[in-house]
Amino acid sequence: MIRLFIPHDLTAGAELALDEAQSRYLAAVMRLAPGDELSVFNGRHGEWRAAVAKVGKRAVSVALTAQARPQASGSDLELVIAVVKRGRLETIVEKAAELGAARVRPVFTERTNADRVRVERLAAIATEAAEQTGRLDVPEICEPVKLEKLVAGWPEGRRLLFCDEAGDAAPALAALRGQPEGPWSILIGPEGGFSAKEREMLRALPYATPAGLGPRILRADTAAISAMTLWQAALGDWGPGEGRS
Amino acid sequence: MIRLFIPHDLTAGAELALDEAQSRYLAAVMRLAPGDELSVFNGRHGEWRAAVAKVGKRAVSVALTAQARPQASGSDLELVIAVVKRGRLETIVEKAAELGAARVRPVFTERTNADRVRVERLAAIATEAAEQTGRLDVPEICEPVKLEKLVAGWPEGRRLLFCDEAGDAAPALAALRGQPEGPWSILIGPEGGFSAKEREMLRALPYATPAGLGPRILRADTAAISAMTLWQAALGDWGPGEGRS
Structure with a gap:
């Protein structure tokens, strides 16, 4: 399963536009199509399941489905x-x-x-x-x-x-x-x-x-x-x- | 201090001809001259101090001076x-x-x-x-x-x-x-x-x-x-x- 670190706030139902580098990676390298699943995290709101919503060569967006893991603070x-x-x-x-x-x-x-x-x-x-x-x-x-x-x-x-x-x-x-x-x-x-x-x-x-x-x-x-x-x-x-x- | 693994038996006073790769390394890369010191080991006879004896571009020999450490068997x-x-x-x-x-x-x-x-x-x-x-x-x-x-x-x-x-x-x-x-x-x-x-x-x-x-x-x-x-x-x-x- 692909995991991406993204800067956006993560909330149920949000549709998030990825940046160009991540969009290219998903579209051109991994060849994901709408509906394909991945995980995202931002360091603040845990890990979320997401599905590819729209695919352009340089503009991919993903829709958050559900939180998979809550944020936990690691060791300092x-x-x-x-x-x-x-x-x-x-x-x-x-x-x-x-x-x-x-x-x-x-x-x-x-x-x-x-x-x-x-x-x-x-x-x-x-x-x-x-x-x-x-x-x-x-x-x-x-x-x-x-x-x-x-x-x-x-x-x-x-x-x-x-x-x-x-x-x-x-x-x-x-x-x-x-x-x-x-x-x-x-x-x-x-x-x-x-x-x-x-x-x-x-x-x-x-x-x-x-x-x-x-x-x-x-x-x-x-x-x-x-x-x-x-x-x-x-x-x-x-x-x-x-x-x- | 340069350390070299060599195949020869190591005994006090021995003068040992190094192979071409090691000779090139000492002569051309490290630019050692006769008398310069190094260490050698062979996996059987401990570590020995040695001094460069003869230097040719592809043929360096070293003379063993004294054993620095006895062979010890490591962990298996x-x-x-x-x-x-x-x-x-x-x-x-x-x-x-x-x-x-x-x-x-x-x-x-x-x-x-x-x-x-x-x-x-x-x-x-x-x-x-x-x-x-x-x-x-x-x-x-x-x-x-x-x-x-x-x-x-x-x-x-x-x-x-x-x-x-x-x-x-x-x-x-x-x-x-x-x-x-x-x-x-x-x-x-x-x-x-x-x-x-x-x-x-x-x-x-x-x-x-x-x-x-x-x-x-x-x-x-x-x-x-x-x-x-x-x-x-x-x-x-x-x-x-x-x-x-």
Whole structure:
């Protein structure tokens, strides 16, 4: 079943005109005809069954039939990721969507190769991955920010899982055991690692928990996927995990 | 530090001629000169420090100086993966190397799109990833086999974590809790899922543990990385995890 993220309000009986890109996709790529079924969601009003109402090459409209799932608020999990090469960053955004992150925030660190970050392109990847993974919202892609600036404005009550491959941190799963569920960020450094100064700064933060990700060197995409997986298993919606027991 | 996997026996003082590809890499790409240091491993004799001895464009030799790490046997973790599109299969092999799998075994299932599997190409990816991740061996890439044939010849004593997204299986971390450490395989199905017949067959295997990977639909590469991560955290070398506690 095709799932589309659309901006419209979703109410019973509404007939909604899709934008040109989605219209082309349904008409020209998927070759849907009037009456064919799909699902739509907007991040606010749950998931709705819909049927194709009108088909033009660049203008397709759909009529909402019934709500299939009510909106549920996902975990407030943020992935803070040092900017890495474009292809890997795109993979990381796709995986963050699949693994239930609410937000992906690229950061510049001392050892980041400051590539340009294409926020719009990443947002499109997040949307497509959200459509395919079946979630009811789309992860937000933030404008990149410097690590020190992010830390300077850290919100009250948010915890930070700081993946520290250079250190003697406890394994991530053990580090997450018994931690509170509330809002969390996971921080993944650049492939060259954090500088000594950054590690010292991060280790001193009262809201930060350092965590190890095994004995091998991981690429940034692997580290991000593994850390999000362990967080979901321990504290998120993959439970009941040990963080809750 | 450059790390190379080489086939030679490794003994103190040996001077070893590298093959043409590795010679070109060191001479033309990395521009190493006599005396420059690197590390080598062969999967049998640990990791050795070495120094470049002779440099020709297509013929570089290295002299072993001292053993840096003794050979250690990793976990006997096998990833059994339904054949997926080439790019994703390559990613999965890279990640299996980073996450400590001993072996990757592609399988054909009912819903597999039977693409050709380039075993040699995958083995090269496994080697490169093993060099970069710092492990002392290279995961073996097996010839693809049909799922039912694999099950028919299943080795005594090997457990199977069967990732069953369609079912009501316990979450993977809970499913792994208290399980024995010995040899394990993780089975990841094709993106269309297992057929009802396959699920029934798999669920009836006495050595199989079904496991869920959260409420969202995961692509095969994400499922493979997440399952290997949870296995390493619970039973492998990312511990002490809860499987051991």
